[in-house]
Amino acid sequence: MKKNLILIGLMGTGKTTVGQALANLTNWHQVDCDQWLVNHYGMTIPFIFKEYGEEKFRQMETESLTTILQGDCQIVMTGGGAPLREDNRRIMVENGLVIALQATAETIIERVKMDQNRPLLEGNLVERVNTLVDERKGVYDFAQIQIQTDGKTIEEIVAELKGEINKRIDWI
Ligand SMILES: Nc1ncnc2c1ncn2[C@@H]1O[C@H](COP(=O)(O)OP(=O)(O)OP(=O)(O)O)[C@@H](O)[C@H]1O
Ligand SMILES: O=C(O)C1=C[C@@H](O)[C@@H](O)[C@H](O)C1
Ligand SMILES: [Mg+2]
Structure with missing residues (x-):
């Protein structure tokens, strides 16, 4: 298997933050797919949604x-x-170890409320996050590792994650 650690989860579950900590630990290259896409296509995500629609973004x-x-x-x-x-x-499980970060709607709302860069959360934030949490039930279950992040510091999450990763592979 290729040595890619692939973080998945709803907006605000901590993929970028935990990913940075994991990159420090491994010295591997970190790639934020949203950022990569923005650089590659030369457009912000809100602009793509507004001008071309969600399907084109997908x-x-x-x-x-x-x-x-x-x-x-x-x-x-x-x-x-x-x-x-x-x-x-499919391409995720074929090309690395997939890790799902989980958080409740309340935690997500607390984490993302100051940030305006998420088009799917525009409008009533509490309603939008609760709807997305419902709509996305089961979507992240295919990941080999599941980590609950509510009430945990990044250091605690990374330590738990390291333990789970080491049960399966000896990459870190
Ligand atoms: N365990 C945590 N404890 C406290 N704050 C956290 C935790 N994890 C993430 N955060 C904070 O929550 C916010 C969202 O985190 P982050 O950007 O890492 O989420 P994300 O999953 O990458 O979201 P998106 O899918 O929108 O890119 C950031 O301000 C981050 O500092
Ligand atoms: O949950 C989603 O559908 C999205 C999450 C963000 O990371 C971005 O990829 C975009 O805003 C869509
Ligand atoms: Mg992110």
């Missing part, structure tokens, strides 16, 4: 993920909706 996301996962020894932080597509789920 297509760009699949193309980005496919290219990124051709690499090896990477910490890959995926977009929150990447696991919605069967193709994306």
Whole structure:
């Protein structure tokens, strides 16, 4: 199996933050798929949603993920909706170890409330997050590792994650 650690989870579950900590631990290259997509296409995510719609964004996301996962020894932080597509789920499990970060709606709301960069959360934040948590039930279950993050510090999450990773592989 390729040495990619692939983080999945809803917006605000901590993929970027935990991914950075994992990258420090491994010295592997970290790739934030949302950021990669923005750089590659030269457009912000809110702009893509507004001008081209979600379906076009999903297509760009699949193309980005496919290219990124051709690499090896990477910490890959995926977009929150990447696991919605069967193709994306398949290329993730084929190209690394998939880790799902979980958090309750309350935790997510607390973490993302100051940030305006998430088009799917526009409007009533509490309602939008609760709806997404409901709609996405089961979507992240395919990951080999599941980590609950509520009430835990990044250090605690990384320590738990390291233990789970080491049960399966000896990469870190
Ligand atoms: N365990 C935690 N404890 C406290 N704050 C956290 C924790 N994890 C993440 N955060 C904070 O929550 C916010 C969202 O985290 P982060 O950007 O890592 O989430 P994400 O899963 O990458 O979200 P997105 O899918 O929108 O990119 C950040 O401000 C981050 O500092
Ligand atoms: O959960 C989602 O569908 C999204 C999450 C973000 O990471 C971005 O990829 C985009 O805002 C869509
Ligand atoms: Mg992120």
